[in-house]
Amino acid sequence: MTIGMTPDEIRRRADALGPWFHNMELGGVRTAPGHFLGDYPAVKFKGFAHVLPADLTGKTVLDIGCNGGFYSLEMKRRGAARVLGIDFDEDYLAQARFAAEVEGADIEFRKLSVYDVAALGERFDLVVFMGVLYHLRHPLLALDLVHEHVAGDLLLFQSMQRGSDAIDPVPENADFFDGAAMFDGPGYPKLHFIEHRYADDPTNWWAPNAACSAAMLRSAGFSILAHPESEVFLCRREAVEIPPWSGAVYPATTKETAR
Ligand SMILES: C[S@@+](CC[C@H](N)C(=O)[O-])C[C@H]1O[C@@H](n2cnc3c(N)ncnc32)[C@H](O)[C@@H]1O
Numbered sequence: 001m002t003i004g005m006t007p008d009e010i011r012r013r014a015d016a017l018g019p020w021f022h023n024m025e026l027g028g029v030r031t032a033p034g035h036f037l038g039d040y041p042a043v044k045f046k047g048f049a050h051v052l053p054a055d056l057t058g059k060t061v062l063d064i065g066c067n068g069g070f071y072s073l074e075m076k077r078r079g080a081a082r083v084l085g086i087d088f089d090e091d092y093l094a095q096a097r098f099a100a101e102v103e104g105a106d107i108e109f110r111k112l113s114v115y116d117v118a119a120l121g122e123r124f125d126l127v128v129f130m131g132v133l134y135h136l137r138h139p140l141l142a143l144d145l146v147h148e149h150v151a152g153d154l155l156l157f158q159s160m161q162r163g164s165d166a167i168d169p170v171p172e173n174a175d176f177f178d179g180a181a182m183f184d185g186p187g188y189p190k191l192h193f194i195e196h197r198y199a200d201d202p203t204n205w206w207a208p209n210a211a212c213s214a215a216m217l218r219s220a221g222f223s224i225l226a227h228p229e230s231e232v233f234l235c236r237r238e239a240v241e242i243p244p245w246s247g248a249v250y251p252a253t254t255k256e257t258a259r
Helices: 007-017 070-077 090-103 114-120 139-150 180-184 210-219
Strands: 060-064 082-087 108-111 124-130 151-158 191-193 206-208 222-229 232-237
Touching (some): 007 090, 060 114, 082 090, 139 210, 151 222
Parallel strands (some): 060 082
Antiparallel strands (some): 191 206
16 A cells, blocks of 8 residues: 655655665656666566465565565565565665555564674564675675574575576585586586676676575575576575584684684
C-alpha cells in the first residue's frame, strides 16, 4: 500500500536521495529511469523469484547489502514477519528507508557490514546475500560468518560471474602431477582477482565462475537447492563440523585482542 505522497513529492525526494542503483517504481515514480541495466533488479528477480517460498508468513529475513531495499520489500510483500536490511552505505540505507516509507512497509534498516553480522546475535529463516560477494576483499570470510552467525535455513545468493557457466564435479582429491590438468577445465572453480578496476568500480574485487560460486557456497556449509540462472543459487544451511584450521577468523590486531 502506497502512502499518501503525491508523485511530485516522491520524485523530488527520490531525486534528492539519488543516484539509485535500484530502479524501483514507488507510487508510480521510477527511482532510476536511466538505469544502465534497465528495469533492474525487477527484470533479474523475474528469472528466479519462483524458487523462493511464495508465502513467508511468520518468517524472518536478513537482506545483506540491501541497497535501495528492492529485495527487502519483495520479501515483506511475501508476508515475512520481520525483515532486516543491512548495508554499510548510509546513502543506500536512506533510499531503502524512503522506499519502505512510500510503500508503507514495516522494515528495519541498519548500518552494518557483513563482516560484523555476529553483532546481530540472531539467526534468520532466509538470508538474502545478493550482489555483495564480489565487492568484498575477503569473500569466503563473509560466507563463513553468514553461516556461523545469521543463516538459519535458506540463503539466496548471487554474484557477478565471469568465465564459464559450466559446473563440473570437483574431485575429493587429485594427484599432484596427474591431477594438474583439471585446473584448466572451464567447469573447474575459478575466482578471478581484479587488481585494479572493472566497470569503473574499484570495489569489484573478484569475479568467480559459476563453478566457483557453487564450490564456495558448499565449502562454507551451504547445500545448493536450486540454481535457476547462472548467477543465482538458493541454498540451505547445513550444520557442518568446521575443522579447527578452517572457519571464520579475524587476525589479532593488538596484544589485547590476541587470543
Ligand atoms: C551491487 S549492490 C547489490 C544490491 C542488492 N543486494 C542487489 O542484489 O540488487 C552491492 C551492495 O552491497 C553493499 N555492500 C558492499 N560491501 C558491503 C559490506 N561489507 N557490508 C554490507 N554491505 C556491503 C553496497 O553498499 C551495495 O549496496
